[in-house]
Amino acid sequence: MELTKKQDLLGLNDIAYGGHNEFGSAECNKLAEHIYFLEIPFSYQGSGMVCKLLIKKEKQKPEIMDFYFGTKDGVDTIATGHLAKRKINDAGLWDNEEWVADVFEKLKAYEAQLEEFSSNNN
Numbered sequence: 001m002e003l004t005k006k007q008d009l010l011g012l013n014d015i016a017y018g019g020h021n022e023f024g025s026a027e028c029n030k031l032a033e034h035i036y037f038l039e040i041p042f043s044y045q046g047s048g049m050v051c052k053l054l055i056k057k058e059k060q061k062p063e064i065m066d067f068y069f070g071t072k073d074g075v076d077t078i079a080t081g082h083l084a085k086r087k088i089n090d091a092g093l094w095d096n097e098e099w100v101a102d103v104f105e106k107l108k109a110y111e112a113q114l115e116e117f118s119s120n121n122n
Contacts, residue, residue: 079106
């Protein structure tokens with residue numbers, strides 16, 4: 001979220017994020033025991049998208065395992081890959097240490113790009 005805020009302040013988002021989003025009806029599908037896939041449409045100032053969440057529920061406590069906002073310029077998409085290149089309902093995805101390490105490397109590289117862009121435009 002911090003990188004998304006930095007990206008937004010630099011005008012690098014196609015989607016307007018805000019604190020007063022309007023939410024549509026959520027769709028929830030049970031994929032397996034204690035694993036759910038939610039799709040939640042929302043909009044802010046005319047920009048709209050669907051948030052997709054993979055949720056694991058253990059001991060009555062929900063935990064976000066994966067999420068995707070569906071924009072090619074979003075930080076989550078830049079770091080984890082576009083939905084066309086990965087399956088969001090892969091419950092074991094975050095157990096893949098190589099993939100997780102790659103995600104964090106992409107996040108570091110993208111943060112460095114944002115800082116460079118910021119310093120070049122000030």
